[in-house]
Amino acid sequence: MTTQNPTGSTSTSTPSMKRIAVLTSGGDAPGMNAAIRAVVRSATYHGVEVVGVRRGFQGLHEGDMRLLGARDVANIIQRGGTILLTARSRTWRSPEGRALGADYLRQWGVEGLVVIGGDGSFHGAHYLQEEHGIKVIGVPGTIDNDLYGTDHTIGYFTAVETALDAVDKLRDTAASHERIFVVEVMGRHAGHIALDVAVAGGAEEVFLPEDEHPDQHIAEVVRSSVSKGKASSIIIVAEGYPGGGMAVTKAIEEQTGLEVRLSILGHIQRGGSPVSSDRVLASRLGEAAVEALLAGRSNVMVGRGYGGTTYTPLPETWEKRKDVSRDLYRCAKVLSI
Ligand SMILES: Nc1ncnc2c1ncn2[C@@H]1O[C@H](COP(=O)(O)OP(=O)(O)OP(=O)(O)O)[C@@H](O)[C@H]1O
Ligand SMILES: O=P(O)(O)OC[C@H]1O[C@](O)(CO)[C@@H](O)[C@@H]1O
Numbered sequence: 001m002t003t004q005n006p007t008g009s010t011s012t013s014t015p016s017m018k019r020i021a022v023l024t025s026g027g028d029a030p031g032m033n034a035a036i037r038a039v040v041r042s043a044t045y046h047g048v049e050v051v052g053v054r055r056g057f058q059g060l061h062e063g064d065m066r067l068l069g070a071r072d073v074a075n076i077i078q079r080g081g082t083i084l085l086t087a088r089s090r091t092w093r094s095p096e097g098r099a100l101g102a103d104y105l106r107q108w109g110v111e112g113l114v115v116i117g118g119d120g121s122f123h124g125a126h127y128l129q130e131e132h133g134i135k136v137i138g139v140p141g142t143i144d145n146d147l148y149g150t151d152h153t154i155g156y157f158t159a160v161e162t163a164l165d166a167v168d169k170l171r172d173t174a175a176s177h178e179r180i181f182v183v184e185v186m187g188r189h190a191g192h193i194a195l196d197v198a199v200a201g202g203a204e205e206v207f208l209p210e211d212e213h214p215d216q217h218i219a220e221v222v223r224s225s226v227s228k229g230k231a232s233s234i235i236i237v238a239e240g241y242p243g244g245g246m247a248v249t250k251a252i253e254e255q256t257g258l259e260v261r262l263s264i265l266g267h268i269q270r271g272g273s274p275v276s277s278d279r280v281l282a283s284r285l286g287e288a289a290v291e292a293l294l295a296g297r298s299n300v301m302v303g304r305g306y307g308g309t310t311y312t313p314l315p316e317t318w319e320k321r322k323d324v325s326r327d328l329y330r331c332a333k334v335l336s337i
């Protein structure tokens with residue numbers, strides 16, 4: 001078969017697959033488009049056709065798919081969201097729902113599937129391979145950075161930058177009014193975003209889902225912030241901390257009598273043009289996913305670690321926990337003195 005190569009000339013080689021599919025699933029993340037582009041272009045380079053599945057597993061279950069060529073993914077590397085759309089699909093959680101999706105893949109002659117998403121999406125991909133023998137490769141795409149087996153996930157860097165920009169702005173008004181601001185950032189089960197934003201934003205305190213003694217922690221913070229005599233404070237809370245930003249706000253108000261303002265940043269953290277680190281990561285991992293499929297790998301997530309590409313069995317990505325950096329947590333405490 002004739003394939004395209006980067007110099008525009010042609011080479012002869014026979015790829016091990018003729019057609020693969022790609023989908024995005026779970027919460028969207030800046031950089032997913034760059035990953036889609038990388039999958040399509042790298043497959044095209046190897047002479048493999050790509051089917052784009054819309055709306056994640058929900059679209060797969062409904063057969064909502066079409067062929068994508070190299071030109072279809074032009075001018076998307078800089079765009080947030082996902083051109084393939086995404087969904088949280090209840091249907092995919094049942095074997096019957098997955099069987100319909102597998103049928104569509106067979107009808108379309110798809111031999112391998114690239115799933116760009118988070119831990120939930122990787123469960124869905126894993127079951128598809130277990131139940132129907134379809135080769136699957138996971139690409140870590142979630143702002144939460146909560147996947148074991150990769151230093152970073154696509155979208156995480158951009159989400160941190162977006163939250164940090166908001167924190168910098170909130171600090172202006174906090175300082176002017178001598179107020180305490182509690183800022184809630186995303187992270188249902190993981191405090192990676194919260195910790196990075198706290199350190200980079202010079203926050204006075206940070207509350208994470210990983211905190212061992214949540215209630216006791218709030219009391220300590222309140223006491224120390226008052227005794228330090230700081231005129232204004234920024235306190236970062238991950239949404240997965242028990243009770244979220246609201247609980248921390250109430251506890252501080254009740255225990256100090258001080259006025260506190262709560263700012264929940266919410267979905268703004270998921271949008272926007274991806275920063276360069278997310279684009280580069282997405283490009284690398286999209287290409288690595290195609291190469292992994294063509295090399296016969298399956299049921300693994302491609303990631304980055306130890307300066308190179310990593311391959312982690314999908315179940316390990318959710319069974320093993322990527323803890324927040326304890327060093328950085330200590331650093332945040334020391335620097336907020
Ligand atoms: N246990 C499961 N079995 C089968 N499919 C699943 C399972 N868990 C999740 N999925 C599928 O994966 C989709 C995405 O999962 P989820 O909503 O947890 O997001 P995610 O991939 O973890 O991304 P993020 O956490 O960034 O939003 C679900 O909507 C569902 O279709
Ligand atoms: O968009 P939804 O369904 O409200 O999900 C929000 C969740 O998704 C995430 O943004 C991850 O994609 C979490 O940080 C957050 O808890």
Ligand SMILES: [Mg+2]
Pocket residue numbers: 026118119120142144
């Ligand atoms: Mg998840």
